[in-house]
Amino acid sequence: MSQKAWSKRMAVTVRLxxxxxxxxxxxxxxxxxxxxxxxxxxxxxxxxxxxxLDQAIEATEVSSSGEIIIVLN
Structure with missing residues (x-):
């Protein structure tokens, strides 16, 4: 799916x-x-x-041990 098509999708529910x-x-x-x-x-x-989410998504990486981390500046 193209980025343009993705951005026009309806809202997705995330359960907390x-x-x-x-x-x-x-x-x-x-x-x-x-x-x-x-x-x-x-x-x-x-x-x-x-x-x-807007800020955290760009700062999310995989550590050397394979853990998903957010790298703060």
Whole structure:
């Protein structure tokens, strides 16, 4: 499938377990407090997931032992 065709596909559902959902909710609350204190609009949990994925996908690599890791700069 071409990149163009892939980008036009409908949204895909990703299931988060209870722990992941709770961690995401807590992080969104933490970040939204900062945004609101700076006079900015809060973001939805779903938007936070998109932003995390956008940044993490490019930073994801395979370690020498075969583990999937995110390399932070």
């Amino acid at each position: 377990n209870d722990s992941e959902q709770e961690r995401l909710r807590r992080k969104a609350i933490e970040l939204n407090k900062v945004l609101i204190n700076r006079g900015l609009e809060p973001i939805k949990d779903s938007e936070l997931v998109h932003r995390i």
